[in-house]
């Protein structure tokens with residue numbers, strides 16, 4: 399089955415044996431996208447054999463969506479418990495999770511997230527913790543985590559990804575989504591254009607470090623990205639067809655992550671810019687911008703770096719000399735200065751698990767990079783869009799495209815770039831540049 403040619407409904411409720419050697423599936427069982435989708439709540443609940451939802455919202459999503467949900471609950475005589483988070487900006491942390499566990503009604507047999515990013519992340523975790531299925535009624539096409547099997551959380555003031563289950567049912571009602579704040583529409587576009595980078599880096603990583611790669615899943619991501627980019631101009635006018643295609647693309651991208659069981663198909667260096675900026679904000683006690691807005695800006699930075707790659711001629715002697723003179727003590731100092739509270743974990747991970755700064759391992763990667771350089775340039779050529787045209791499109795829908803528009807200093811951008819290769823064991827554009835001995839040489843913005 400060619401995933402890229404399927405409607406989302408054909409991808410769920412099935413096992414897909416694949417040429418990559420894996421059998422792909424998702425725990426998502428019910429999906430309804432379109433105007434009036436929320437009216438299918440009872441049908442979705444019947445499909446999951448559940449009767450009484452614990453519904454979680456915050457004040458903003460209550461104001462945006464409750465007037466659509468409550469009549470459906472009444473009409474279908476669905477008993478429920480509603481919990482409105484009291485914080486103005488709930489964070490995906492111990493405090494919110496504690497609040498949810500304390501409020502959870504054990505008479506309920508399903509958790510429904512009425513929201514988007516944070517509420518969806520927390521409810522996935524709550525459903526997992528209380529061993530109930532999870533559902534989501536989407537309130538904004540702002541990120542691609544609806545159908546993914548991980549939650550982006552903050553633990554002990556450090557950002558972590560926790561893997562659990564993808565929600566069992568998703569209702570994406572375009573009547574609700576159309577009225578989402580403008581910035582959340584832009585954020586959804588930002589989270590999608592990241593896929594140009596993530597698919598490109600996934601292929602490069604497959605070549606250089608032999609990471610698992612599935613062309614069928616990559617094709618699904620490319621198709622969902624195309625769907626979103628094609629309709630993007632309509633987002634500025636809240637065109638219902640554009641909003642519907644955007645949320646569908648975002649859900650498909652989440653399904654791709656569920657299929658791969660890793661975030662790789664949908665997240666690359668641009669997401670690490672965002673992770674680092676969020677970590678910096680956490681350390682400083684500041685609020686971060688929306689995930690998709692930061693990721694959008696990170697995408698434009700990464701596209702320029704990947705374009706710069708075309709001008710590089712790998713220099714084996716130079717790269718080996720760079721790693722020979724690389725000081726682990728200085729690297730640790732740099733990590734502590736940039737990553738704050740998360741630094742010690744990152745340093746320990748490098749020394750006990752990743753060993754990416756190890757000279758012998760570097761030499762092996764460098765061999766593969768030099769032998770595969772024409773292929774790497776070919777991948778960049780095939781996967782990358784015209785960055786200027788894409789930026790023009792971003793500006794047309796009013797999204798920020800530069801770090802300055804998010805009040806990020808040049809230092810924060812550069813530091814995020816330097817530390818991006820350190821926070822997970824993921825081979826990124828910055829990892830490739832380190833291997834080439836050019837991490838500190840390239841223009842980042």
Ligand SMILES: [Zn+2]
Pocket residue numbers: 416417418419420422612613614615
């Ligand atoms: Zn596959």
Ligand SMILES: [Zn+2]
Pocket residue numbers: 541542589665669689693
């Ligand atoms: Zn994302």
